[in-house]
Amino acid sequence: KMQNYLLSKSVGPEELPTLKELSTSEICKVWSGVSRYIHRQLLKKRAVDIGAGTFALVPVLTTMEEGKVLPVERPVFILSKPLRTFYNLECDEIKIPDETPIVHLDFEEIAADTHFRREIVEQCIHETLLCFAGALRDNKEVEFSFK
Secondary structure (H helix, E strand, O other), X not given: OHHHHOOOOOOOHHXXXXXXXOOHHHHHHHHHHHHHHHHHHHHOOOEEEOOOEEEEEEEEEEEOOOOOEEEEEEEEEEEOHHHHHHOOOOXXXXXXXXXXXXXXXXXXXXXXXXXXXXXXXXXXHHHHHHHHHHHHHOOOOOOOOOO
């Protein structure tokens, strides 16, 4: 799946038919559903691979005011290694703990949550990630925020 996002040329509108049909608010609604799904999985100590990378909780040590060091889990997005290599991106090397199960997006569950058809959800996510990969390819700055 991830190979879909290794782009040697820019993404044209013909490769994004679903995004052209959906309004910005509908696209945001789909991604809010994705965000909720990822949040539920992280709460269950699972990582979520979305094709272009993986959302996971990683252990970090944080220093408190009194100088105490506290272990906490921090949510991170780790861009897939092939994408980093293909686009020659510098990223901190973050390792997902070995005991963490990795799941994929459940399009049926996200569709039920957002009241869109499964195909619409899957295509919207895929096409958005294609846009994201296209921005990486063309060295554009991308802001992609989740709640």
